[in-house]
Amino acid sequence: MPDCILTMKTRTQAESARRIAGEMRIPASVVSVDPSITRYGCAFGLRFPCAASDRLTSVLRRKNLSFGEVIGANR
Secondary structure, eight states: OOEEEEEEEEEEHHHHHHHHHTTTTOOOEEEEGGGGGGSSSEEEEEEGGGGGGGHHHHHHHTTTOOOOOOOOOOO
């Protein structure tokens, strides 16, 4: 199962997203992201299974946790 990375501007946001993913039983980890590969210069990300992308981003939006793009998802 391929992994996706959800980009975020701060490590704090990424850690909050990791906690939320854990509550949803989605395995996730915080990773550093090269700012040159994202449109918004984000420096952190949340690595998680791409199959959970829609479910996770939906919950993060409801909880008002801002994020950038999903890298690796076939969208």
